[in-house]
Each structure stands twice: as C-alpha cells, then as structure tokens.
Amino acid sequence: MAPLTSALVTALGWVGGAVLLFGYAQTSRGRWAADGHAFQACSIFGSVSLGLAAAVGGVWPSAALNVAWTAIGVAVLTRRARRAAGAERRRRQRGEASSGRPATTSRSQPSRKANAAA
Secondary structure, X not given: OOHHHHHHHHHHXXXXXHHHHHHHHHHHOOOOOOOOHHHHXXXXXXXXXXXXXXXXXXXXXXXXXXXXXXXXXHHHHHHHHHHHHHHHHXXXXXXXXXXXXXXOOOOOOOOHHHHHHO
C-alpha cells in the first residue's frame, strides 16, 4: 500500500476511534439515548473506520469485532425506522395527525381570524 494511503487509513482509524469514544461518553453521561440516532451514527461511523484500519493492518479479530458492531448499529436504526413508520401508519389509519392528536378540519375549530374578532 502506498504510504499516503496507509497514512489516510490510519488517520481515519484514529478519527473513528475518537468519534466512537465521544458517542460512548455522551451516552454514558445520559446526554444521548443508547438507541438514539446520534449514538448509533457515532457507533457505525467509528466501527467502520476502525474496522477498515484494522483490516488494512491485518488485525482480523478487531476487524471482525467492528463488522459486528456496525451490524448492531444498523439493526438498531433499522428497527427504529420500522417502528416509527408503523406508528405513523397506525395514526393515519385512526385518522389522527402526525402529532398524535385527532385530525381537525377548518369547520371543527374556528380560524385564528375568527378568534381575534371575537
């Protein structure tokens, strides 16, 4: 591998490690939810970066661990997206607005202009 490519992969590994640690710290301090988008995005980016650096360096146990870590993050985000889509579908079937409140029409509630005039 060319020295420049090797240096870039190494730098990517270091950045990935820093991002992974940052996400872990935010979650451990209670600032982010463990199944939240921010933490999972950090985990995915960090594990892909570290996994790539490990694979290039021939450190296969670490590369395999990072593949598993990436798969877990993708699975969590996929499950969240499916849950959100299902909840939205159920709300629409019940005739509710996205906010979870019943959908209203202009006839069921007076307009703001009507309220201002009263």
